[in-house]
Amino acid sequence: MVAQTKKYLAVASMAKANQVYNVRLRGDVILTNPRFNKGTAFTPEERRDFGLTGRLPYRVATLDEQCQRAYDQLQVRDSAIRKNSFLQSLKGQNWVLYYEVLRRHLRELIPVIYTPTEADAIANYSHLFRRSEGLYLTFPNMDTMEEDFLEQIKGRDVDLIVCSDAEAILGIGDQGVGGIGISSAKAVIYTLIAGIDPGKTLPVTLDVGTNNEGLLEDPLYVGWPHHRVRGKDYDQFVDKFVQLVRKHLPHSLLHFEDFGVTNARRLLNIYQDQHTVFNDDIQGTGAVTLATVMAAIGVTKSKLCDQRYIVYGAGSAGLGITTQLRDAMVTMDEIEVEEANRRFYLIDRFGLIKQSLGDKIREDVLEFARPDSEWEDAETDQDGYVRLLAVIKKVKPTILIGCSTHAGGFTEEAVREMAKNCERPIILPLSNPSRLVEVDPKDANEWTGGKALLATGSPFPPAKNPNGKDYVIAECNNALIYPGLGFGAVISKARKLTDTMIIAGTRRLASLSPALKDPDDALLPDFADAPAVNFEVAVAVAEQAIEEGSAGVDWKKEEVRGKVREKQWWPVYGKYVYDPEGEA
Numbered sequence: 213m214v215a216q217t218k219k220y221l222a223v224a225s226m227a228k229a230n231q232v233y234n235v236r237l238r239g240d241v242i243l244t245n246p247r248f249n250k251g252t253a254f255t256p257e258e259r260r261d262f263g264l265t266g267r268l269p270y271r272v273a274t275l276d277e278q279c280q281r282a283y284d285q286l287q288v289r290d291s292a293i294r295k296n297s298f299l300q301s302l303k304g305q306n307w308v309l310y311y312e313v314l315r316r317h318l319r320e321l322i323p324v325i326y327t328p329t330e331a332d333a334i335a336n337y338s339h340l341f342r343r344s345e346g347l348y349l350t351f352p353n354m355d356t357m358e359e360d361f362l363e364q365i366k367g368r369d370v371d372l373i374v375c376s377d378a379e380a381i382l383g384i385g386d387q388g389v390g391g392i393g394i395s396s397a398k399a400v401i402y403t404l405i406a407g408i409d410p411g412k413t414l415p416v417t418l419d420v421g422t423n424n425e426g427l428l429e430d431p432l433y434v435g436w437p438h439h440r441v442r443g444k445d446y447d448q449f450v451d452k453f454v455q456l457v458r459k460h461l462p463h464s465l466l467h468f469e470d471f472g473v474t475n476a477r478r479l480l481n482i483y484q485d486q487h488t489v490f491n492d493d494i495q496g497t498g499a500v501t502l503a504t505v506m507a508a509i510g511v512t513k514s515k516l517c518d519q520r521y522i523v524y525g526a527g528s529a530g531l532g533i534t535t536q537l538r539d540a541m542v543t544m545d546e547i548e549v550e551e552a553n554r555r556f557y558l559i560d561r562f563g564l565i566k567q568s569l570g571d572k573i574r575e576d577v578l579e580f581a582r583p584d585s586e587w588e589d590a591e592t593d594q595d596g597y598v599r600l601l602a603v604i605k606k607v608k609p610t611i612l613i614g615c616s617t618h619a620g621g622f623t624e625e626a627v628r629e630m631a632k633n634c635e636r637p638i639i640l641p642l643s644n645p646s647r648l649v650e651v652d653p654k655d656a657n658e659w660t661g662g663k664a665l666l667a668t669g670s671p672f673p674p675a676k677n678p679n680g681k682d683y684v685i686a687e688c689n690n691a692l693i694y695p696g697l698g699f700g701a702v703i704s705k706a707r708k709l710t711d712t713m714i715i716a717g718t719r720r721l722a723s724l725s726p727a728l729k730d731p732d733d734a735l736l737p738d739f740a741d742a743p744a745v746n747f748e749v750a751v752a753v754a755e756q757a758i759e760e761g762s763a764g765v766d767w768k769k770e771e772v773r774g775k776v777r778e779k780q781w782w783p784v785y786g787k788y789v790y791d792p793e794g795e796a
């Protein structure tokens with residue numbers, strides 16, 4: 213597929229290169245504006261018209277040469293976190309150059325700007341801080357929220373807002389104001405992979421305090437040094453923000469990221485009928501995991517309803533995955549909800565989620581709680597909880613999914629036990645960052661004699677099969693699908709991102725699985741192909757929106773491909789004409 217991706221990108225960027233922009237910024241102002249800055253690539257005519265001749269060295273560089281120089285500078289940074297900081301600075305200088313360097317080295321640099329390195333950058337946010345990355349809305353400044361919001365969006369046509377309250381960042385928990393880092397990284401990926409114009413994105417942090425004592429004690433902490441606000445005050449703060457989005461950006465997509473488990477589903481339920489909202493940890497992770505499972509059962513030639521599923525970690529991602537798989541089973545295999553629910557065994561801190569756990573389990577997992585009568589003879593630990601190994605022994609699962617943040621939670625004994633009763637065990641340890649993975653895929657591959665069908669949440673190197681061949685570990689990360697889901701919703705001006713739109717995108721992703729052609733190949737397309745894959749996802753979502761009447765555009769379905777291509781932003785310099793009435 214890589215060749216196809218290259219061709220697709222070449223066509224997309226050629227079309228953009230001849231675009232003419234009327235720009236009114238001049239001198240230092242244009243050089244310090246990352247949207248318009250071209251650095252040494254300004255042509256002699258542009259240098260003359262924009263007052264830059266004396267501000268730049270003589271030679272005019274091509275974007276190719278600029279990329280080479282930036283990449284060389286990046287290479288001398290000796291750690292991933294330093295590379296992350298370098299790229300962060302580049303983003304603040306020149307968007308075309310930043311996105312083009314990333315695009316050319318996608319597979320190598322996604323882990324630097326996203327999981328796992330971004331987790332370290334966020335954990336050290338207050339020490340690495342250089343410049344503003346978006347909109348910082350802070351609880352004690354609630355009275356000026358509307359002014360602060362309007363100040364940020366002034367003169368901009370924002371289509372996408374990514375917001376986080378940072379209570380559950382990746383797998384590293386509460387990160388206070390550093391949560392802006394995940395909003396910003398997710399927004400970058402929308403641009404990089406789906407082609408959303410970066411000028412139309414807005415990363416937001418909702419700083420409602422933090423319960424991370426390390427941050428509260430850190431004299432350099434740049435956020436609001438206060439414990440988290442909860443209850444009514446929290447709800448009012450979030451609601452004020454969402455109502456501002458609805459009032460001032462009614463056509464935007466509001467993407468929620470890394471909220472704590474007590475708020476993630478609740479906020480989605482409250483707002484999904486008011487505005488186009490999307491919770492990535494619930495819906496994005498559910499979608500990419502469903503696509504992975506569909507690819508895997510394509511290999512095992514079975515159906516969703518033929519599986520027995522263990523989901524280890526029943527938080528936002530775990531429950532999102534469970535409900536997505538369950539709903540797909542109901543639709544595709546035409547079985548009743550209750551019957552589909554019975555295929556799932558959820559495990560959390562207190563072991564298997566059983567009905568008798570009462571207050572120890574959240575209300576939203578209750579429909580999946582197992583009856584105690586079924587487990588009377590099961591092995592328990594000293595606290596009386598049924599742990600993973602005991603569940604595997606009894607249930608003989610075909611699919612094991614991890615989203616627990618419990619590093620090493622899938623022990624050798626557990627994985628070997630699963631492989632005893634299953635020809636091709638499907639094992640998806642999805643926790644991020646890499647150090648929190650439930651099992652290293654190399655080990656799972658070895659312990660199952662190369663039989664396991666594997667995918668992880670962060671990138672891992674290929675494992676070796678007993679026949680000496682590499683087994684490519686697919687990256688089952690929501691970033692492989694959410695950019696297309698979101699872009700499809702944005703360009704079709706959907707009033708709601710419906711479950712059926714998400715399913716349409718998921719089916720499209722699953723249909724592109726390399727394992728469908730070769731069962732020993734990866735379950736999902738490579739991240740290097742993410743732009744071409746997400747183009748397909750965006751088309752599928754927009755087509756579905758049109759078909760079901762959720763779209764706010766009057767296109768015919770046949771026009772969608774052309775429209776998606778037309779609306780994409782690619783990192784290419786256009787031609788600038790000085791115009792005192794022009795852009796910015």
Ligand SMILES: NC(=O)C1=CN([C@@H]2O[C@H](COP(=O)(O)OP(=O)(O)OC[C@H]3O[C@@H](n4cnc5c(N)ncnc54)[C@H](O)[C@@H]3O)[C@@H](O)[C@H]2O)C=CC1
Nearest residue numbers: 382383473525527528529560615616618643644669689690
């Ligand atoms: N691959 C992907 O696309 C995604 C991966 N994730 C990863 O999944 C993990 C969980 O994320 P969220 O669901 O947002 O967090 P969460 O905090 O909502 O859920 C984690 C759940 O795991 C449970 N848990 C903790 N220790 C456990 C243990 N020893 N055994 C069993 N359960 C345990 C917690 O009680 C909680 O219910 C994180 O590492 C996150 O990075 C999350 C979203 C997407």
Ligand SMILES: CC(=O)C(=O)O
Nearest residue numbers: 382383493644689690
């Ligand atoms: C990938 C993602 O959204 C997470 O780990 O939270």
Ligand SMILES: [Mg+2]
Nearest residue numbers: 382469470493
């Ligand atoms: Mg997340």
